[in-house]
Amino acid sequence: MREGAQVTQDAADHRYEVFHTDCPARDVVDHVTSRWGVWVLISLRNSDLRFYELRDSIQGVSEKMLAQTLRALVKDGLVRREVEPTTPPQVTYGLTEFGQDVGEPLTDLFDRITQRLPSRDPR
Structure with missing residues (x-):
């Protein structure tokens, strides 16, 4: 077996060696499970959002971190970025x-956690 990012079992069944540091699938998993990646994917689950709508839906994320997270998720093929040629350009993510x-x-996972947590005291 050749050492590397991908091990091919046959032409129709490709498996990635996610425990190898050079595996491309590992990068995608890292981006998805990053501090903000999970929240971006959950925020976009029901509708497309513009950058500032997305930022407002994820409390605590800075514009810099949101932009970096979105770039990684777009590059990985998880998020699409649509630019409308207006002035200023309108960018929507989905x-x-x-x-x-x-x-x-x-x-x-998010739904199970929120359904199982005890009720919050509405002080």
Whole structure:
């Protein structure tokens, strides 16, 4: 077996060696599970959002970190970026089919956690 990022079992079934540091799948997992990656995917689960709408939906994220996270998720093919040629340009972000597939279990996890937590004291 050749050492590297990808091990091919046969032409129709590609497996990635995610424990190898040079595996491209590992980078995608790192981006998805980053501090802000999860929140971006969950925030975009129901609708496309513009940058500032997305920033406002994720309390605590800086514009710099949101921009970096979005760049990584767009590059990975999880998020699509649509630019309308207006002045100033309007940029909208949404999930790709791949992003929806990856985001679904994250949404399930989020829903399970919020449903199981004890009720908050509304002081």
